[in-house]
Amino acid sequence: MRHPEDGSPLAEVAERNGEWRRKVGFGPMTHLLLLLLLGPVAADITDGNSEHLKREHSLIKPYQGVGSSSMPLWDFQGSTILTSQYVRLTPDERSKEGSIWNHQPCFLKDWEMHVHFKVHGAGKKNLHGDGIALWYTRDRLVQGPVFGSKDNFHGLAIFLDTYPNDEATERVFPYISVMVNNGSLSYDHSKDGRWTELAGCTADFRNSDHDTFLAVRYSRGRLTVMTDLEDKNQWKNCIDITGVLLPTGYYFGASAGTGDLSDNHDIISMKLFQLMVEHSPEEENIDWTKIEPSVHFFKSPKDNVDDPTGNFRSGPLTGWRVFLLLLCALLGIIVCAVVGAVVFQKRQERNKRFY
Numbered sequence: 001m002r003h004p005e006d007g008s009p010l011a012e013v014a015e016r017n018g019e020w021r022r023k024v025g026f027g028p029m030t031h032l033l034l035l036l037l038l039g040p041v042a043a044d045i046t047d048g049n050s051e052h053l054k055r056e057h058s059l060i061k062p063y064q065g066v067g068s069s070s071m072p073l074w075d076f077q078g079s080t081i082l083t084s085q086y087v088r089l090t091p092d093e094r095s096k097e098g099s100i101w102n103h104q105p106c107f108l109k110d111w112e113m114h115v116h117f118k119v120h121g122a123g124k125k126n127l128h129g130d131g132i133a134l135w136y137t138r139d140r141l142v143q144g145p146v147f148g149s150k151d152n153f154h155g156l157a158i159f160l161d162t163y164p165n166d167e168a169t170e171r172v173f174p175y176i177s178v179m180v181n182n183g184s185l186s187y188d189h190s191k192d193g194r195w196t197e198l199a200g201c202t203a204d205f206r207n208s209d210h211d212t213f214l215a216v217r218y219s220r221g222r223l224t225v226m227t228d229l230e231d232k233n234q235w236k237n238c239i240d241i242t243g244v245l246l247p248t249g250y251y252f253g254a255s256a257g258t259g260d261l262s263d264n265h266d267i268i269s270m271k272l273f274q275l276m277v278e279h280s281p282e283e284e285n286i287d288w289t290k291i292e293p294s295v296h297f298f299k300s301p302k303d304n305v306d307d308p309t310g311n312f313r314s315g316p317l318t319g320w321r322v323f324l325l326l327l328c329a330l331l332g333i334i335v336c337a338v339v340g341a342v343v344f345q346k347r348q349e350r351n352k353r354f355y
């Protein structure tokens with residue numbers, strides 16, 4: 001972070017910009033937002049370059065502290081147990097809640113988290129739950145109703161929801177969704193967080209016989225979630241949204257919960273990579289720890305509001321509309337053919353008269 005008293009040309013420019021902001025009346029947040037939204041789009045997902053792996057924010061085998069109740073870099077809580085092969089947030093038993101939280105706040109502006117996880121259990125289709133939540137939040141180790149962690153959180157949550165609590169939902173589960181919260185929003189478990197969901201995708205990750213991975217990238221206001229679930233060693237896009245503001249200095253964590261239905265929720269690794277992204281002096285001059293988590297959409301977030309008629313706005317062509325269109329096209333062709341035939345015949349007749 002640069003300070004105006006550095007006396008460097010960059011700092012002077014930044015200070016002048018600061019003055020301009022004050023005169024024009026733009027808040028620093030507005031300015032940051034503009035920079036984030038206008039800034040170039042980040043490059044592809046990292047290949048896991050170990051150079052930029054941040055061990056202090058990562059959970060990697062062999063785990064330290066197996067057999068004890070704590071680890072050097074991570075705290076765990078509730079039903080969580082540590083084995084040499086995985087961290088089990090909940091066993092396949094009813095009413096369990098467990099979480100794991102990084103000790104140190106993360107001060108990186110641009111990062112990417114790769115999570116190797118496994119959700120498995122004896123339950124048949126739709127008789128298992130509830131799933132895993134991945135967190136980047138202000139508070140840590142607070143138990144609560146959102147996949148074992150606190151509601152009205154500050155920060156980012158990615159839900160790997162395996163059970164459709166909302167019976168009326170048209171979404172196909174397991175379902176991955178993201179939510180950003182400044183403490184004011186409550187996660188509605190009975191609706192699978194539908195009202196607060198920013199974006200999501202269906203992802204078939206449960207009871208897989210190969211390894212399952214998820215990547216979350218945050219850079220310049222762009223939030224991307226990708227999955228690697230098909231044993232192809234390839235990232236597949238799940239969520240990609242812009243206009244997301246998150247501060248630095250929050251904690252990474254993962255939690256899981258079971259209710260009447262259950263599953264084993266295992267984390268095998270969490271690897272945090274620093275992304276090498278340049279920021280302008282203006283961006284550098286802002287205190288990133290003071291940013292309020294928020295989202296600025298240019299268009300409204302996903303169709304979160306149900307249309308009471310059950311129709312989607314400007315939905316697909318319905319059967320009879322397609323029929324009418326085809327009928328019009330057919331009539332058009334017939335008219336063209338008839339006109340063409342008549343004209344042809346008239347010409348033939350004229351030609352005959354000349355010979």
Ligand SMILES: *[C@@H]1O[C@H](CO)[C@@H](O)[C@H](O)[C@H]1NC(C)=O
Nearest residue numbers: 181182183184185292293294
């Ligand atoms: C928190 O978010 C809500 C809704 O998203 C918004 O109305 C409110 O102004 C925000 N509060 C702060 C302090 O930013």
Ligand SMILES: [Ca+2]
Nearest residue numbers: 161163165192
């Ligand atoms: Ca659910």
